[in-house]
Structures are given as structure tokens and as C-alpha cells.
Amino acid sequence: MIRSAEQRMTWVCTRKPPTARLRLAHPSPSRRAILDGGWWPTSRDPVVELCSLVTALSAQRGGVIERIMLQPAAWDRHPYRIGVDGAVVRVGWFTSLDAEVVIITGRQDLRIDLAVIAPETTHAVATAAMLAASRPTNTTRAAGDLPVPPSPRSRAAVRDGDDVAVWETEGGHLRPDRQPAAPARI
Secondary structure (H helix, E strand, O other), X not given: OOOOHHHHOOEEOOOOOOOOOEEXXXXXXXXXXXXXXXXXXXXXXXXXXXXXXXHHHHHHHXXXXXXXXXXXXXOOOOOOEEEEOOEEEEEEEOOOOOOOXXXXXXXXXXXXXXXXXXXXXXXXXXXXXXXXXXXXXXXXXXXXXXXXXXXXXXXXXXXXXXXXXXHHHHOOOOOOOOOOOOOOOO
């Protein structure tokens, strides 16, 4: 297989990456849990965000990270190799992978599955999602499936009758003055 120059290039973060917003199951991942924690990147730039993530995971888990698997639609560009602290981490882009999951593998059977919370998510919702993803009893597969309580903004919007705010925060209009229709009897 012939690879392009871009595919052979190792991308390196030229500035200090931000501290990773990461929450892992402690003291170690549970065998019953599907997700090992949650990660809330600050942007959709994979070079900066993955450098930050690899640095944080290496410090917390102590393992050598060799590969990261992501869904390409959720990121601005798609590097295949990233240089982090003098090591090269290979990045695989899989359209079959859920956009809300990142899989990290490494030496000595290291595997960490993290829920990825979108960068534009509010602080309260992202924190709740990362907490839910790091619970040992977690059996969900992606951040969108996590049991996250509604944000205070959505409750205030319902109370104030702001249908647009409700639409934006909950995915549809809620009208407090309308009762749901009774099911039709046949």
C-alpha cells in the first residue's frame, strides 16, 4: 500500500497543549464497565487534543500509548501519526466507530475506551457525562447514551416559555400549556 506524504508525516503540537479534561474510573477500570471514563476536548483539532490526552493518560495510567482510534467526522483534520513527548502515536480513523467514543491501546494489553463529549457542550452537562462514564457500573457505549440530567438552562426555558431555548437544549419544543394527546382507541 502506497501512503501519501501526509499519511507518513508525524504531526507535533507546537504549543503547550491544554490540560486534558478527563475523568477515569478509579482506581482502575472495571471489567463490567464498557467505558473507562470520559474525555471533554477543548476543540476539534486532533493534534492538540490528542497530545493533551496522551500526556494525561500516560501520567495517570503509566502505560505506553501506541494507538488511538477515532471517527473522522467529529474532527477538523485527520493525522495518522502524532508525536508526543518523543514517542509516535498512530491514529486510526474509522467511519464505523461511534463519534462519541475514542479507543486507546498500548503495550501490555492496555486498552482504554472513553466517551467523547463534544467541545461545545456546557460545563454542567459535560461534567455529568464524564462522571457517568467513569462509574464502575456504567454499561453504556457512547456519551450520547449516558444518563445526564437536564441542564438548569433547559428547565428555566420551559418555565419561561422560551420554545427556541427548549428546542436547542432538549431537541424539541415543549409547551407547558399543552397536554400530550391521549392515544387513539381503535
